[in-house]
Amino acid sequence: MFEGPSDYSPALQQLHDRYRRIAQRIGLAGLVLVGLALGLTGLFGRISFNSYVEAGNYALILAGLALAARRDFHIRSVMNGGLAALFLCYWAHVFVEVQSGDINVTTLIYPLFIPVFIAIGLDYRLQLALAPLQAVFIWFCTVAFTEAYPLGGPGLSDERMLAGSLAAFSAILLVLLAMVQISRQRTDQRLVQVITEKEHLATTDPLTGLLNRRAFLAALKTAADETGEVTAVFIDLNNFKPLNDQYGHAAGDAVLRAIAARLERSDAIAVAARPGGDEFAAIAAPCRNAAEMDAALAGLYAELVCDVAWNGRLIHVGASMGYAHKGRDDKSLTACLSEADTAMRRVKAAGGGYARFAPEVDGEAIETELMQVTFPRALASGLIRPALQPIADAGTMEIVGHELLARWTGLAQADINSRQPGPEEFIPVAEKLGLLNELLWTTLDTTLSNWKSEPKALSVNISPGQLQTTDFIPTLRRVLDKHRFPANGVTLEITERVALRNLEANVGMLQRARKAGLSIALDDFGTGYSSLSMLTRLPLDKLKIDRSLTLAAATAEDAPENALLRGALRLARDLGLVTCVEGISSETLAEKMRKLGADQMQGYWIGQPRLVESPDEKPARLAC
Template identity: 45%
Template sequence: MMASFGQITWIAMLESAAYCVVLGAILFAGLRSHQVRAVLYSGLVVLFSIFWFASFGQLYLKQVHVTSFPLTLFIPVFLSLALDYRLVAALAPVQSVLIFNYAQQYSATLGAESSTGFESVSIVYAVLSGIMFTLVAILAWVRQHTDDELIRALNEKERLASTDSLTGLMNRRAFMDSLSTFCAAKSTFAVAFLDLDRFKPLNDQFGHAAGDAVLREISNRLQQVPGVRAAARLGGDELAVALDANLSSAELDKAVANLHSCLTRDVEWDGKTLSVGVSVGYATNARDAQSLPTLLKAADTAMRRAKAQQTGWASFSVDVDGAALDTHSSEIEFRSALSRGDLRAAIQPIANAETLEIVGYEILSRWTQCGLRQTPEPNEFIPMAERLGLLNDLLWMTLDETLRSGDVIPHRLAVNISPAQLQAPDFVDCFMNVLKARAVDPAFITLEITEQVAYRNIESNVEMLEKARRAGMTIALDDFGTGYSSLSMLDRLPLDKVKIDKSFSQRSGSSDRSDSILHASIRLAKQLHLTCCVEGIETEEAARKVQLFGADEIQGYWIGRPMLLTDTRVAFKRAS
C-alpha cells in the first residue's frame, strides 16, 4: 500500500520486517504444535503494538497520507478478531485512547482549519472504535464459550464411547485400541482375562445392586494393582487387563497370583459381606502368540481352564491349551482363506454301474493353501464353515467355480447341502440365480442331503426340497444306512435317488450277511423307483458285485479320486 502511494519509508520497511518476524514465529509454533494459542495471542498483541508505534512514528516524521487514518480504525480490529475475549476487552480502552490521540495529531499534521471541530470528530471515532472492540470481545466470548461447550461435548462423547459407565474402566473397543497401540509400538505385554465366579448366584440372592457394587469394587482394585497398563470391562462379569510382561515367567506368575489375591478379597456392601471368586488366565504376546486375536484367545482359553479346574489362575500352555487355540486360529485363517480364494472346487466322478461311463460329478471343496501347521481336511473345515455362518459363501464359491470351468457340463453335478442351508427361505432362489448366471439348466443339478434334515424342522425342509424339485433339480439321500431312521426317511422326504454309504460296500465280502444287507438296500431303492448309487467302490471286484446286485451308479476311488478343477483338463472318460 505504501508503494502504491510512492511513500516507501524506512519506518514502513522496519514495520514490514517486524510483521514478517512475528508472523513467522506464529507459523513455526503452529507447525510444531508448540504453545500455539499462547504464541498466537502474544504475536497479535505485538503486531498491534508495532502497528501503533509505526503509525505515530509516521505522524512524527510527517509521512502520513489520506489512507493512514482509516487504517488505524480497521487494522487493529482485524488483528483483534483472533484474540481471546479478555485481551480484546482489555485493548478496547487502549484503542480508544490511541485513536483519539492519533486523530488530534493527524489533524494537526494535515493543518486542519478547526481543531475544535476535529476534536469532536476524534471523540466520536474513539468511542466508535472502543465500541467495535467491545463487540469483537462479545463475539469472541460467544465463540469461545460455544467452542468450549463443543469440546466438552466431544470429550464426553469420546469418554462414553470408550468407557464402561458402571465401572469407569475401558470398554472393549478402547481396550482393543490400547492393545493395538502396544503392538504397533512393538511393546512386550501380557493380557489377562478375568471372569467372576459365583456372580450369578450373588445377583440372584442379593439383587443387581449388590452385583454392581461388586463390579465397581473389583474395578477399583484392578486400577490399583502394580503393573496394570490397561483395564477394561468386556461385558457382564468379564474383565481384562494388560500387564507389563518385561518379567520372567516366574515373576509374571507371581504378579498374576498377586492380582488374583487382591481381587478375591471379600466386598462389604450394605452391611453385608459379599464373597466372590475370580478366575484369571493370561498369555504374553512375546511367548504365546504373534497376533492380537490369537493372544486374546490364548488368554481366554487359559482363563476357561482355570475356571473349569478351579485353580484360580492359569498361564496359557501350548501343550495343554494348544488344541483349543488351534481351533480358533483355524477359524480366523478360514475367513481369510475364503476371501483370498484359497478354498477351491474339486470334483469326484460318478459312473454308470453297467457301462462304467462317467455320468456325473460330485462337487467338493478343498483348502489348498493354508498358513496353519496342518491344512484342515473337509470334515474339519466344513463344520467350521457352518459354525461361522459361512457355509453358503463356501457353496456359492465352489459351485460358481465349477460352472465356470465348462469341463463338467453336460454331466450331472451333485451338490451337498446341510439342513441349516435349507432353513434360509431364499436358498433355492439364490441357487437358481447362480445357475442362471452361468446358463446352466437346473436339470443337471442333484442336491444331496443327509438324514439330519429330518431331525428338526422337517416340514420346512421338505417344503424347500419340493421347491427345488419343481425348479427341475433332483434330490438324493446321501450316506443312506448310517442314520437311525433311514427307512422312514425314504417315505417322508421327496427323493429321486439314494446313495448307499461306503461302509456297506467296504464290508461287503467279509460275510454273507454283509452282502445280503447291501443287496437288500439296492433292491429296496429299486422297488421304490429311486436311482441307486453305491459309494466307496475301491476295487474292480466291488464294482462287479454291486453291478450284479442291480446298482445304477457307482462312486469311489476305483472310479476316480477327487481332483481340483485345475487338475482335470483331461476329463475322466472311463474308469477302466
C-alpha cells in the first residue's frame, strides 16, 4: 500500500479513503473514551496527578493520529507508530501504579485486554514483535497481584502457574491477531493487484499500450486544470484500410505500434493516446510561444510519416494532423478538442499534412459541429419556437393564411458565439440529425394549440426525408385532428431541390397527401433549373415565386426578371395554380405584383414573422 495520496490511482483511492476514515475514527473514539475514563475516575474520587498525566499522554497520541488522518499525512506510518506508542504508554503507567503500590483487581484484568485491543490496528509485524513483551508484562502484573493478594493455596507453584498461563494466553491473543492481520493484508494486496490490473485495462489501449479515449480525456482535463493552458493534437492515418487490405492486419498492427512508439518518444508530446482505429490523440508538451509549438509539431509530423519496416519491406505511412490550443479561460476543453479535430479533417480532405486550427478557415465547420450538439438540447428545452408570417390576398390585402416558421430563441445557443442561429443554419443540422419531423410536430402542435386567427390556413415547409417517411401523412393528419384543424387548410411547401430527390417516389407521396385533403405548393420558384417541367409533373395547387426574382424585377422595368415574372404568373394562371409572390417589402412593389396578376403576397411589408405566444405571454415580433 502507498503512503501519500498522490501515489494512488483513482481506482485505489477508495481503499485509501476507507483506511483514512478508520484511522480518524480510532483517534476520535479514543479521545472520547479517554475523556469518559477520566470523568468516571473523578466521579468515584480516585483521580490523581498521575491520572491527568496518563490521560494527557493518551490524548496527545490519539489527537496526533486523528489529525494525521484528517490531513492525509502518512497515515499507515502514523497509525502503526501511534498505536505502538499507545501500547507502551499504557504499560508504562501500569508499571508506575504497581511500583507505587496501587494494586487491585483491575491491575490484573485490564492489562489482559486493553493492550490487545490497542494492538488490533497494528501491522502484523508489530503485533508479533509486541507479543513477547505482552507476555512479560502480564507475568509481571500477575506476580505483583499475587504478592499483594496471595491466593491462599498450597504454595508458590500455583501463583507461577497462574502468571505463566495468563502471560501465554495474552501472547497467544496477539499472535492470533497477527495471523488474522496477515490474512487480511494478503487479501488487500490481492485486491489492490486486481484493481490495478483492471485500472490498467480500463485506461490503456491493449495493442499500443497508449492511453485509451477515457484516460486521455481525464489526462487532458488534469493538464488544463494544472496549467490553465493545453494544446490538443489529433492524428489520423491516411489510407489505413487499403494498407490493411494489401498487407494484412498484422502489418496494420505493426504500423499502429510504430506510430505509438514515435509519439511516446517524441519530446513534442507530453501524453499520447489511441482513441480507436487508426486515430491517435495527444497533449503537446508546453512551449514558450505559438511559433515554437508549430516547429515542434512540424518535427513530430515529419517523424510520424517515415516508412515503417515490417517483414523485410518498408510500408509508407501517411497522416493528417490537426491541433488547437486552449489558453486560460478562452474556451472549453470540448471546444478545443472539436477545433483540433476540425483542423485534422481539413488537412485530411486536402490529402494529408498538419495544421493549427484557424478560425477564419475552420470557423464555419466548428460552428456546425457545435450546433449539432446544442440543437437537440434547444429543441428539447423549448428554445426552438414556432413563428407565423402572414400571407395576404393581392386584391383585398386581407390576411388569407400564415406560413409556419421555426426560430431559435433564448440563450442556450451561447456556445455558438452568443448569437441566435437562423433557420438557414439550424434546419440543415436538424435534417442531418434526423430531427426535422420532431421539429415539425413540436412547432405545429404549439401553433395549433394557440391558434386564434381566421381563416384557418397554414403553410408548412417539408424536406425530402419527411416526404419519404411512410407515416408522415398519417401523423400529420392525427396532429390536425387532435386540434380540429381542417386538412384542406394546410399547404405543404416543397422546393425543387426537395422534389428532384427521388422524383417518382415524391410524386406518389404528394398525390397521397392531396387525397388526404392537403394542398401542395412549389416553393422558391425561379431559383432552380427545371421548374417549368416540374409544374406539369407534380400534383400542385400553388406556386410561390422566390423573393430573389421579385426583388430583381423591382429594380428596373426592363429587367429580364420582369419578363420571367410575368411569364411565370401567366403560366401558373393557365395551369389553374394559385400564385404567391414572396419578398414584398414596400407598397409600390405590392401594387406592381397586383397589376401583374399575383393572387397572394408575402413579405415584411405584409407582416414580419411573430412568435406563437401562449395566452399568458406578450406578443413578440422577430427581427428576421
